[in-house]
Amino acid sequence: MKATAKAHTNIALIKYWGKRDESLILPMNNSLSLTLDGFYTTTTVSFKEELTEDRFFLNDHPIKGEQYNRVTKFLNLIRDYAQRTGLYAEVSSTNHVPTAAGFASSASGFAALAAASTRALDMQITEQELSRLTRQGSGSACRSVYGGFVEWEQGMEDDGSDSYAVQVAPKDHWDVRVAAVVLSDTMKKVSSRAGMKRTVDTSPFYSSWVSSIPDDLTQIKKGIDDCDFEKVGQIAEANCLKMHATTLGANPPFTYWHDTTMAVMQEVRAMRERGIPAFFTIDAGPNVKVLYLPQHEAAVQKYLREIPGVHDVIVSRSGQGVTYL
Numbered sequence: 001m002k003a004t005a006k007a008h009t010n011i012a013l014i015k016y017w018g019k020r021d022e023s024l025i026l027p028m029n030n031s032l033s034l035t036l037d038g039f040y041t042t043t044t045v046s047f048k049e050e051l052t053e054d055r056f057f058l059n060d061h062p063i064k065g066e067q068y069n070r071v072t073k074f075l076n077l078i079r080d081y082a083q084r085t086g087l088y089a090e091v092s093s094t095n096h097v098p099t100a101a102g103f104a105s106s107a108s109g110f111a112a113l114a115a116a117s118t119r120a121l122d123m124q125i126t127e128q129e130l131s132r133l134t135r136q137g138s139g140s141a142c143r144s145v146y147g148g149f150v151e152w153e154q155g156m157e158d159d160g161s162d163s164y165a166v167q168v169a170p171k172d173h174w175d176v177r178v179a180a181v182v183l184s185d186t187m188k189k190v191s192s193r194a195g196m197k198r199t200v201d202t203s204p205f206y207s208s209w210v211s212s213i214p215d216d217l218t219q220i221k222k223g224i225d226d227c228d229f230e231k232v233g234q235i236a237e238a239n240c241l242k243m244h245a246t247t248l249g250a251n252p253p254f255t256y257w258h259d260t261t262m263a264v265m266q267e268v269r270a271m272r273e274r275g276i277p278a279f280f281t282i283d284a285g286p287n288v289k290v291l292y293l294p295q296h297e298a299a300v301q302k303y304l305r306e307i308p309g310v311h312d313v314i315v316s317r318s319g320q321g322v323t324y325l
């Protein structure tokens, strides 16, 4: 009743932003991501008859509170599914993600937790079923089940049975690189969960965001198919800006951007003017991810590191899906 799994984070090129069902985690729109090899979580889950409650250790520290509650809530789902109510687990996770630097670890975290817990209970499930379960831990995590380019299909059913991720192109389809630009000062004030809810509830820009998604998806999938970097980069960057624009229309309004976030965006545009094709995308925090092709790696890194307020630049390639150790 013990298993260890490893899952990578992913960066959304077409963002998931807003839920139509908060408890099942059903999104308002399809989203599309690239799984990143540079950031991952390994999680060991051991179910033990003698435990009277779940235990959760993150990077060797015992965890209680909100993070613990999200883990046990997810394990309850797995226990219900496997009909093993009352069987508790010890969960030990190691994040190879600079969490302190404001990088989302919930995607790799829940994908690894879902994979390890289902394997520990010897549940015979498909990757599709794993993605559907993972979604209920954290939406974006359902995409981390797969490597390469991945689409989360929002689905139509109220019970979420058709809301899961599918692979669009495997990791070796195309060598696109992603530089994660870590900023020195990165306190995240509004979680993605709270931020998207406030936006759905109050932003007058929200409906336009949702209606613009299908066209972005069609175009970006064509771009991925053709390995057309300009096209993929332009759509991803514009999609990110649209998502962030919805937060400015929320009540109360908010933004995830810092001044250094904007400095990085401006530098990426300046790189393009110098003939280096590079594009940015930003999730629910101030850090920026920059997409580029391998031949421009040295130049992109150099320019990003020169920006005042940039603490580090971590390079990723396309990563693989969930694996078991």
Ligand code: DP6
Residues within 6 Å of the ligand: 011, 012, 014, 015, 016, 017, 025, 031, 104, 106, 137, 138, 139, 140, 141, 192, 193, 282, 283, 284
């Ligand atoms: C901006 O998956 O963290 O990164 O489903 O509430 O756990 P919950 O939200 P989460 O939201 C991610 C939002 C995003 C865009 C994306 O990854 O698609």
